[in-house]
Amino acid sequence: MSPVVPENAAGGGETDMSPASGDTEELLSVRDLVVGFATGREYVDAVRGVSFQIGRGQVVAIVGESGSGKSVTARSLVGLAGDGAGVRAEELAFDGLDLRQVRGRRWRALRGRRIGFVLQDALGSLDPLRRVGAEVAEPLREHRIVPAGETGAEVVRLLGSAGVPLPESRARQYSHEMSGGLRQRALIASALAARPDLLIADEPTTALDATVQRQVLRLLRDRADNGTAILLISHDLGVVAEIADHVYVMKDGRFVENGPARMVLRTPSHPYTRILVAAALGQGRGPARGGDAAPAGPDPDPGRVVLRADGLVKRYRLPGRGAFTAVDEVSVEVRAGETLGIVGESGSGKTTVGRLLLGLVAPDAGRVEVNGRLWNELRGPERRTARRRVQMIYQHPLASFDPRYTARQLLEEPLRAERVPGAERARRVAELLEHVGLGDEVLRRRARELSGGQRQRLAIARALAPRPDVIICDEPVSALDASIQAQVLDVLADVQERLGVAYVFISHDLGVIRRISHEVVVMKDGRVVESGDIRKVFEAPEHQYTKALLDAVPRLHGAGPAGAQAILNPR
């Protein structure tokens, strides 16, 4: 994540960059934009009255978490809010043109030509069956920007100016043959091909690592300095702070705060902005649990061991000769209402431990006890019943949901498996939603229609459905925005408090582990190198490897602005 240096945020200079002032000509003017969607019989407003302006040469950013309505706002500006979207506004003007009146063919003349649109490269924003050059050439041909004979040369020039090395040969490649950074640049080249006056970039750097991210942002800033107006959409305040002149913070379809980027960063006034600022600074972690904190929940026998593993060994045969020991003599104990964190780098064997605990993989040596019963002793119906006691949450819930199921069906499936009768089922589903803080409007939607945070909440709800003793969480928040990570961790903690369920929480992220765990196990090369109370291990690590791990995480030690820590530790 790029560090935020507020001094650089406004692009230098002491002048007031607010779009309302100065001599900048307003290219885009939006007043009271409302976008609603008809889902089934209901009508939900995703955007609830936002107003903003963008002048030529300006970079304006809308920042918010997934589901805040920022992408819908962006798409409404090019008439692509989607089927069934109702777009209303007091004013929606682009360069003197009333966008509310634009229909069909006239949209097409605007799209690409006057307003370019860059989507996040979520593996497929470029047509995978066409060469990258053909994709970049499409707006050129569509809007007849250059004579047909010069299209090829123009594509190469565009790719080159978007920072794609060897543009001649890259143009002949397919998107799957390119890295994420190159694909994103090709997308930008394609959006800029027809030299639009306004470029809308929706999460243009989310999938990229820090250095590539910076290059892409520099490219966008460079376009703005050449007169293109840019609307940047992001969940990450740190990203937009690098290049934005003016920032709008969006939450639940409304702007909660706006101002010049440096001001928003330095003196955030809305609590939500403070969370985003803190997340951008890498401080979004609460206090560690553990210590004297008693196990949570209403369990009649707190501290009861619900899951125990003894001397687990798992070897995998390697192609050719030899074997690889993925898990070597690992013993863990999980008590009701407690969280056991398993931390380690990728390849340390932590996921395999999770699979062994779930009984999905049989150990080569050692044993796993669920509520005092051994996994390998259980057969048939008994084993299936025991399965309900141990549930699982994955990093990518989307892949673990049947895409054809609605949220209601996903939640009802485990209840049906237990033969819970119909009326009772509805009550249990409502209860599950309440536990994870989801409204019942999600029940009709399919997983694809939910935001990342909502999906993970749904995954938690589904894991809770059979009333398990233990939930094994494998990197459950690693794919989420920082601010949503915090929310999902809160949900997990809250559920534990209420229901007394135990967690085995697997993560590479020490900050997350520290926040959620009572006890921790540090793994390296399949072995446990250190274990114990979370505070003890993190504050006084004994093993060299644990010390090295903790040292590699600057944000746990590095001091952010004094305010951030205070803001984030209200509880």
Place this chain on the structure above:
Amino acid sequence: MAGVLKAPAAEAVAAGPPRRRTGPARLVLVRVAASAAVLWGAVTATFCLLQVMPGGTADVLLARSAVTPEVRDRIIAEYRLDDPLAAQYLAYLGRIARGEFGDSYVLRRPVWDAIGSQLPHTLLLVLATLLVTLVASVLLAVVSAHRRRWVRSSFSAAESLVVALPPFWLGLLLLTVFSFNLHWFPAIGSSSLSGLVLPTAALAAGPVAVMTGVLRDGLLRALEEPFVVTARSRGIGELALRLRHVLRHALLPATTLLGWIAGSLIGGAVIIEIVFSRQGIGRMVLFAVENKDMPVVIAIVLLTAAVFVLVNIAVDILVWMIDPRTREAGS
């Protein structure tokens, strides 16, 4: 025909260890080797068929036709019917590999001759049907991949109805309406192009209905992909979007289906050729089976197997051309 049957075996040997890792050439060679195995299986199956038929092999081949003892002796010599079974089998394989299908004693002419005279009629019908299937289903799918639900539902209802119609009944229906009542098209014969219209329509109806459904599903699925939003944001029209981007994605599953349809059309042609009194392999196979004319039956079985094999190779090449992502998977 000889070329078709000989080529795989020859090339499979010539291929040896592949020199190139990617490219259509390697794909074809791998496929050809697999195809050779399929054809060998088909040849072996026909050999077994000859063995299990009641009566001596020479009698089976003669199909109770009255012939002179010299002809009979020649058959025994050619097929080495007095030798042990293994030698007979090798001789049989050799004959087929050389493209020698012998004579039909029912038709009193070489099998090749008989097939050669009928094959063009059937091929014309099959190719016309394939073309109509492809064009009509793409058009119908693009038109029916509509966002309004009732449009999609009415199309898929019509498709179910058509799939449920037996081709012979549809053929008779078309004949009654367009030939006997309206006199638009000739009722019989395979000489004129206008005589091709009704048989093609009857044979293509089912495949068109099935393909349209598959293509439409593919189109609708592809229309939800993120690249569609990108393409729309460039200002391209809905028709261009469907033709340039989305259709290609929908064609992938449809290509595999088309391969299966192409192979099965030979069988489907039998009924249509009878209903419309057309010349062709279909009539021939019916006649041959009725008269237990084994040399012809064997040749047609092998011909059908060869067509299936070729169509499958064609499908693989098509998929290779449509989807760049499969090009590395093959290596």
